[in-house]
Amino acid sequence: MLTSRSVGFVGLISLVVPIGNAQPVQLTPQQDRERMMGLLHIAAPLRNGADGRNTQAPNYANYDESKANPYPTLPDPLVLKNGQRVTRADTWWNRRRPEIMEDFDREIYGRLPQDIPGVTWELIGVTGEKNGDVPVITKQLVGHVDNSSYPLINVEILLTLTTPGAADRPVPVIMEFGFTGFRPPGARPPGAPPAPTGPTWQQQVLAKGWGYAILSPGSIQADNGAGLTQGIIGLVNKGQPRKVDDWGALRAWAWGASRALDYFETDKSVDAKRVGVEGHSRYGKATIVAMAYDPRFAIAFVSSSGEGGAKLHRRNWGELVENVAGNSEYHWMAGNFIKYAGPLNWNDMPVDSHELVALCAPRPVFISAGATNGDGWVDAKGMFLAASGAGPVYKLLGKKDMGTTEFPPIETGLMDGDISFRQHGAGHTPGPNWPTFLKFAERYFSNNRSLTVAVPYASEPRP
Numbered sequence: 001m002l003t004s005r006s007v008g009f010v011g012l013i014s015l016v017v018p019i020g021n022a023q024p025v026q027l028t029p030q031q032d033r034e035r036m037m038g039l040l041h042i043a044a045p046l047r048n049g050a051d052g053r054n055t056q057a058p059n060y061a062n063y064d065e066s067k068a069n070p071y072p073t074l075p076d077p078l079v080l081k082n083g084q085r086v087t088r089a090d091t092w093w094n095r096r097r098p099e100i101m102e103d104f105d106r107e108i109y110g111r112l113p114q115d116i117p118g119v120t121w122e123l124i125g126v127t128g129e130k131n132g133d134v135p136v137i138t139k140q141l142v143g144h145v146d147n148s149s150y151p152l153i154n155v156e157i158l159l160t161l162t163t164p165g166a167a168d169r170p171v172p173v174i175m176e177f178g179f180t181g182f183r184p185p186g187a188r189p190p191g192a193p194p195a196p197t198g199p200t201w202q203q204q205v206l207a208k209g210w211g212y213a214i215l216s217p218g219s220i221q222a223d224n225g226a227g228l229t230q231g232i233i234g235l236v237n238k239g240q241p242r243k244v245d246d247w248g249a250l251r252a253w254a255w256g257a258s259r260a261l262d263y264f265e266t267d268k269s270v271d272a273k274r275v276g277v278e279g280h281s282r283y284g285k286a287t288i289v290a291m292a293y294d295p296r297f298a299i300a301f302v303s304s305s306g307e308g309g310a311k312l313h314r315r316n317w318g319e320l321v322e323n324v325a326g327n328s329e330y331h332w333m334a335g336n337f338i339k340y341a342g343p344l345n346w347n348d349m350p351v352d353s354h355e356l357v358a359l360c361a362p363r364p365v366f367i368s369a370g371a372t373n374g375d376g377w378v379d380a381k382g383m384f385l386a387a388s389g390a391g392p393v394y395k396l397l398g399k400k401d402m403g404t405t406e407f408p409p410i411e412t413g414l415m416d417g418d419i420s421f422r423q424h425g426a427g428h429t430p431g432p433n434w435p436t437f438l439k440f441a442e443r444y445f446s447n448n449r450s451l452t453v454a455v456p457y458a459s460e461p462r463p
């Protein structure tokens with residue numbers, strides 16, 4: 001409930017300014033990041049990121065493997081903070097996993113607030129059409145976020161769900177974090193390589209008899225620092241800027257994906273125990289965050305997620321912590337994250353991304369990248385090392401790791417375990433790895449194996 005206070009009288013007219021109803025604060029990304037540096041007592045400028053373009057620049061990105069591992073010793077996912085080794089699954093679930101989550105919450109991605117308002121899904125349109133040869137039904141959905149606590153910010157989550165028209169039972173669904181949500185069919189995001197020939201990913205999904213969904217991240221949270229006092233983050237904070245451990249855009253997007261999954265649980269056309277999540281680049285980062293934090297997601301296709309995603313923060317290759325801590329990307333993360341671009345260093349992080357992959361265990365995860373020539377920025381090997389470093393946790397939970405710690409040749413998938421990896425031969429795109437992912441997913445979706453993960457803890461507050 002809003003409270004009000006009278007701030008003055010003009011004749012008989014009382015000017016009432018409701019507390020909590022001040023206009024949202026407006027800052028540029030630079031101002032907001034500087035404000036955050038102030039909260040963190042960082043006086044000196046942060047270190048610059050790598051330059052990904054100018055080969056002559058002194059800080060040109062490193063692509064030399066002999067210089068890539070300045071900090072080869074990773075935090076051990078199976079050692080408790082008190083030094084004790086984790087040898088039993090229940091110790092992982094009850095003690096070690098919560099320790100790792102707390103570190104990711106506080107230092108890397110930010111905490112999910114306790115009091116996030118509820119979402120009411122509305123079906124605003126249904127169309128029957130054909131995608132390729134397949135008759136489909138597409139639902140346009142809007143998730144209205146209850147903004148009664150701060151009516152100046154309105155958050156409406158946009159989602160489409162497409163299922164085969166001929167399905168006579170609930171179908172598995174692959175949900176993508178769409179680059180623009182309701183992009184016209186065939187339109188390509190800026191900077192994407194030319195569209196591949198052959199069936200689109202949606203048509204490949206339909207060919208398995210499954211459905212697909214597209215979530216609009218921008219309808220949940222803007223992709224810039226100026227938007228942090230708007231969107232779901234701004235709504236919860238009533239238009240005020242973030243605290244040092246508040247959630248960033250990646251967690252906000254992942255939260256939105258979980259709300260879409262809430263909707264799927266109510267839609268009879270969806271087998272909500274078999275919902276996979278997929279995203280590319282910044283949305284590859286959102287994908288692994290969604291998978292790590294919400295145990296209801298059955299599988300993930302994490303495409304070219306790079307720094308801030310599956311890449312080890314401790315690697316010196318392509319994009320660095322310092323880049324993600326910069327003005328155009330820091331909003332993805334918790335405020336605390338920027339400390340590691342100065343005064344602290346990557347090796348000071350209490351966790352690294354192999355432990356993010358480990359948070360997904362025992363569920364299947366596919367880590368994907370393109371060729372170094374074209375997708376070097378995302379550090380395929382750094383992501384492979386994270387996938388490999390999560391192996392002991394998968395094994396502890398009775399699952400299979402990748403079966404090797406050797407980086408495989410390009411276009412050679414490591415697909416036999418429950419963590420999988422493949423570097424395709426093209427550039428910065430998920431395209432060529434879709435068939436590989438769908439084959440992997442088929443192993444889990446086409447048999448009667450239960451995908452419900454018994455998780456003896458509450459992963460996140462549900463509205």
Ligand code: GCU
Nearest residue numbers: 280281282283305306307319
């Ligand atoms: C930039 C950024 C990456 C990000 C990518 C994208 O290249 O450095 O971290 O993944 O944009 O989302 O396209």
